[in-house]
Amino acid sequence: MKTPLSAHASKANRWADLGPRTASAVVLVLLGGAAIYLGNLAFALFVSLSVGAVFWxxxxMYRTDGSLLALGFGALAAAAVCVASIVPLFLALLVLAVPMVVGTRILEERNLSFLAILVWVLLGGFGLIWMREGMGVTWTIWLISVVVATDVxxxxxxxxxxxxxxxxxVSPKKTWSGTSGGWGAAAGVGLVxxxxxxxxxxxxWISVLVSMASQAGDIVESAVKRYRNVKDSSQIIPGHGGVFDRFDGMLGAGALCFLIAIIWG
Structure with missing residues (x-):
């Protein structure tokens, strides 16, 4: 049985990460907002660097003995996404294939989960850039608002x-109440x-689908971390862990929107 003091401590611990999480989120919103407003190369660089960090x-996670290798691979992925953003679509797909080819050689043994993650991250990152340049600021802000609302x-x-x-x-901290709360918030963003x-x-209802894609991205990343027995993808962002921890949902939403656009035009 918990004493009032222990119950109070438990409640305080529940919100212990709120301060650094909020501060980091504010910085990311300011940087991301500026990149979205400027568009073109600024936004492409912001997303490309994020993709590169995720690749790193x-x-x-998969090659604990390859820190320098991971850094080089991340730089290659960032360059590929940036170049893909300024060339025609058919060339962009060829450029994005380069990190995939290199990825097949990085691991000593084939690992389909590693390659699947690379495809998803590349597609999600490129999808975000495509949406900003092809559909404009309003649609991009809508997408990001849905993901942020879902998360918050x-x-x-x-x-x-x-x-x-x-x-x-897979993800012991996620509850049905949090999941459904994210859906409701996403629907509210769509309504606004x-x-x-x-x-x-x-x-x-499209916002709810995007919310689900965002949550799916979060769950996939949680599954990968559990599979590789790591707590966070890195410790770059206080309160959030790594870039992958922060952008997994955004990449899931970006990949879904890009696929819908490609399939249905």
């Missing part, structure tokens, strides 16, 4: 209400953009 982190609402709903776990074997920005009403 993922490679370190999921965090507070999960911490506040708790309840049954979503998938304890439909009411006040003039985007189509279908954006309400």
């Amino acid at each position: 982190e993922v490679t370190r 609402a999921g965090y507070f709903a999960g911490k506040t209400f708790g309840g049954p776990k979503l998938w304890p074997a 953009f439909a009411l006040f920005v003039g985007l189509p009403w279908s954006l309400v």
